[in-house]
Amino acid sequence: MKHIKIAGVPEHFNLPWHLCIENSEFENVGIDLQWTDVPEGTGKMCQMLRNGETDIAIILTEGIIKDINAGNPSKIVQIYVESPLIWGIHVDEKSKYKTLSDLENKKVAISRFGSGSQLMAYVNSNNQGWNTENLKFEIVNTIDGAVESLLKGESDYFMWEKFMTKPLIDKGVFRKIADCPTPWPCFVIAVREEILKKHPNTIAQILEIINITTQDFKEIPSIDRTLSEKYKLKIEDIQEWLSITEWSQSQLSIEMLNKIQNQLFALKIIDKKGTFAEIIKTI
Known part of the structure; x- marks a missing residue:
C-alpha cells in the first residue's frame, strides 16, 4: 500500500475526492490517500508542501504559481477546476x-x-x-x-x-x-517534486481516478442535495454553483500559464516569471 498525503479546503469543490476515498477507489489500487482539511486555504497549503506535511494540494492557481516561483519544490500536474472562482x-x-x-x-x-x-x-x-x-x-x-x-x-x-x-x-x-x-481556472493539483520522482505511477493513478469522477460529477443522482446537506448550503445556491462550475481533466497550457504570470507580474505579486518546465509537470 502506497501512503500519499493530500490537502484541500473543506469546501464543495472537493467533494469528488471524498467520494472516491469513501468508495475505496484509491485503496482498491493499493493507494492509501490520507486527506487533510485546510480551512486556512492556499497560503497554509503552500507551507505544507514546502514542509512535506502534504504530498499533494488542491490549491488556488495564482497562489501556487506565486509560491513555486518563490522556491516551493512542487509542480502543477493538472487543472482541477476550469471555471473561475x-x-x-x-x-x-x-x-x-x-x-x-x-x-x-x-x-x-x-x-x-x-x-x-x-x-x-x-x-x-x-x-x-x-x-x-x-x-x-x-x-x-x-x-x-x-x-x-x-x-x-x-x-x-x-x-x-x-x-x-x-x-x-x-x-x-x-x-x-x-x-x-478570477481571470483564470481557479484550482489546480500540485505535487511535491520528491513524490513525482519517487511515485510517478501512483500520481498518475490518482489523477486517473479523480478525473473519472469529476467528468461525471454533475450527473450523480441528487448530487445537489448531497452537497447542500454536507456543506450546509441552500439547495438553490448549490444548484447555481453547479451551473457555473466546470471541472477539468487537462493540463494548464503554456498560453494560460503565461497569461496568469503576466497578470501577477503586472500586479507586482511576483517579481519574476518561471518557465513552463519549472512550474508544470505533465504526468
Missing part, C-alpha cells in the same frame, strides 16, 4: 460601507500572506483602478477569524468564495458588496 467582497452587516468604491484604501482581512484572499485583493484593486500599493492587510487565518475581525473593526472587508460565505449573509453576519471572479 467567484470571490464575494464582504463587509460586516452593520458596516457603514455600502459600495465597492467605499473600500478604496481600507484594510483587507486575509487568511495569510500569499493566500488567495490576499492575491485577489490585488486583482480587485487593479480592476477598480485603485493604487495597489495602498493595500493594507490584517491576517485572520480562517473565515471565523474574518467574522471576528470585521465585527471588531480591525479590518474593513474580506474576500472569500461567494457560495461558502452565503450562509453568513443569510444569517445577517456579512453583507456582500460585489463579486470578483
Whole structure:
C-alpha cells in the first residue's frame, strides 16, 4: 500500500475526492490517500508542501504559481477546476460601507500572506483602478477569524468564495458588496517534486481516478442535495454553483500559464516569471 498525503479546503469543490476515498477507489489500487482539511486555504497549503506535511494540494492557481516561483519544490500536474472562482467582497452587516468604491484604501482581512484572499485583493484593486500599493492587510487565518475581525473593526472587508460565505449573509453576519471572479481556472493539483520522482505511477493513478469522477460529477443522482446537506448550503445556491462550475481533466497550457504570470507580474505579486518546465509537470 502506497501512503500519499493530500490537502484541500473543506469546501464543495472537493467533494469528488471524498467520494472516491469513501468508495475505496484509491485503496482498491493499493493507494492509501490520507486527506487533510485546510480551512486556512492556499497560503497554509503552500507551507505544507514546502514542509512535506502534504504530498499533494488542491490549491488556488495564482497562489501556487506565486509560491513555486518563490522556491516551493512542487509542480502543477493538472487543472482541477476550469471555471473561475467567484470571490464575494464582504463587509460586516452593520458596516457603514455600502459600495465597492467605499473600500478604496481600507484594510483587507486575509487568511495569510500569499493566500488567495490576499492575491485577489490585488486583482480587485487593479480592476477598480485603485493604487495597489495602498493595500493594507490584517491576517485572520480562517473565515471565523474574518467574522471576528470585521465585527471588531480591525479590518474593513474580506474576500472569500461567494457560495461558502452565503450562509453568513443569510444569517445577517456579512453583507456582500460585489463579486470578483478570477481571470483564470481557479484550482489546480500540485505535487511535491520528491513524490513525482519517487511515485510517478501512483500520481498518475490518482489523477486517473479523480478525473473519472469529476467528468461525471454533475450527473450523480441528487448530487445537489448531497452537497447542500454536507456543506450546509441552500439547495438553490448549490444548484447555481453547479451551473457555473466546470471541472477539468487537462493540463494548464503554456498560453494560460503565461497569461496568469503576466497578470501577477503586472500586479507586482511576483517579481519574476518561471518557465513552463519549472512550474508544470505533465504526468
